[in-house]
Amino acid sequence: MTERSHRDWKRQQTSHALARAAFELTREHGLDGYTIDDVVRRVGVSRRTFANYFSSKEEAVTALALEQLHQGISSMPDLPADTALLDWVKSLALHQLSGGLLDLLFQLRDLAEADPALRPYLESVHARIRRTAQHVVGERAGNSVSKLTSHIIVGAAYGALSSLIDGAVSPPSSPGEFVEKVFSRLKSGL
Secondary structure, eight states: OOHHHHHHHHHHHHHHHHHHHHHHHHHHHOGGGOOHHHHHHHHTOOHHHHHHHOSSHHHHHHHHHHHHHHHHHHTOOOOOTTSOHHHHHHHHHHHHIIIIIHHHHHHHHHHHHHOGGGHHHHHHHHHHHHHHHHHHHHHHHTTSSOHHHHHHHHHHHHHHHHHHHTTSSOOOSSHHHHHHHHHHHHHTTO
């Protein structure tokens, strides 16, 4: 491992530990039931270290979702180059949601309902997830479909996910069941 990659690995580990501690403390005590000092004490770093990673407790609490999103993208299994874009997006969605992202988003929703100060941070996370998905799908699509088509696919898939997270539709028995239902409807033209 090179010095730079080791340093990057350490930064990721520190960021994860701070985010995990803030998330757990929020679940245990509510957002107002602890301080940043409690977070850094739990991780064993300084308050300055916390400030190097996050601007607030709220940002730290919601950071786990973005971390999980990026881990899911980087661990996405390779599919054949000729896989239809809709099938590829379905595989990506299944990989992401089965990897724990859906459960984490449900937990963050519940925390934001209990502590409204988290709402704008969670909304920002949702916007970043959607933009990241659009970027990843657009890269995969290249010139094989129009930019509008890739936006429609991501918009429809993310809209379905949003309706699930918001409680507008009943939760499925598994993320796989949800993904199958959404993408079979997209394939059939709704």
